[in-house]
Amino acid sequence: MMENHVKENNNPLNILFSPVTVGNLKLANRIVMAPMTRGFSPNGVPGENVAEYYKRRAENQVGLIITEGTLINHPAAAEGLNRPNFYGTAALNGWSQVVKAVHKVGGKIVPQLWHVGTARKINGDNPNPEAPPIGPSGIDLMTGEKVTTPMTMAEIEQIIEAFATASADAKKLGFDGIEIHGAHGYLIDQFFWEKTNHRQDKYGGNMRARSQFAVEIVQACRKAVGPDFPIIFRYSQWKTGSYQTKLANTPEELSIFLAPLVEAGVDIFHCSTRRYWEPEFDGSTLNLAGWTKKITGKPTITVGSVGLDTNFIEFFAEGKGAKATSILPLIERLEKGEFDLVAVGRALLADPAWAAKIRENRISDLIPFEPGAEKTLS
Secondary structure, three states, rough: EEEEEOOOOOOOOHHOOEEEEEEOEEEEEOEEEOOOOOOOHHHOOHHHHHHHOOOOOOOOOOOOEEEEEEEEEOOOOOOOOOOOOOHHHHHHHHHHHHHHHHOOOOOOOEEEOOOOOHOOOOOOOOOOOOOOOOOOOOOOOOOOOEEOOOOHHHHHHHHHHHHHHHHHHHHHOOOOOOEEHHHHHHHHHHHHHHOOOOOOOOOOOOOHOOOOOHHHHHHHHHHOOOOOOOEEEEEEEEEEEOOOOOOOHHHHHHHHHHHHHHHHHHEEEEEEEOOOOOOOHHHHHOHHHHHOOOOOOOOEEEEEEOEEEEHHHHHHHOOOOOOOOOOOHHHHHHHHHOOOEEEEEHHHOOOHHHHHHHHHHOOOHHHOOOOOOOOOOO
């Protein structure tokens, strides 16, 4: 249940900085720090620098922090070095210090639990080059070719258990909830997508069957943390290297996709898009978060180039940068109740005080994304 507490006056930013409650999760405002992979945890252990990184955002009025992707306990979960683990004494002790640092300044934080699946290189990838990638049908996301054997039932059960264990550990460490990463072509999303899931058992076939793996992960996590611990589920239509892909081409198909996840125990949907202002389906201005809220009745997080004039793919292209731009269209959608929370990525990566500066109208102080970038945010 989402409770809104909005003070009425003429300041359009009031809705963005109004407190909100989702179950037992009470947030000071609607701003969420989006998860962004950093690779600053040597040997998978987050250190003091990681705690300070998140603390700086929390003390500058970010309502909820979602950490970078953290690895569940499986040797093929990562696709590179220095991704933070969410298992083992050293890593969990490190995350405990992160939680304490964020809570000390009044912030809220959840870990994003992650497995990359066949996004991992077939010929071995760090930190465990001997471990082959795993996926529902062993199909490479980018090429569509079969590169390894399909996951066995034993492997599926192992992954489900690893997510559940990580969820229980998150609660023990004092996190304020969890986010399950089911987007962007990583392992859970590979089960969703018909291009990468050719299974003929209960985990493959139609859209409902392809969601079964995710459903069992959510159910296991819910059992591990109890009824009141918030579970966020991140999903996307697009995949890495396939940005026009859609899991659901109509609202009806989206409803079929979402219903089992709601029943399994998802509290909040984090709807990943490249540009929050783009409509998801013809005939409506609603974006993916808007449609998800309309269909499920669950609170949603919108994301996608918030405060910027270009999407993240173009941002990282050679010779491209990003300029700040008005957030008033976002405010208007938030006021209409299209979504409930707003995830901000690169703007907070560049400037830990972005939220505070927006609230205090310190627009001229915003850190640009490239030398001489025009500041037009209002």
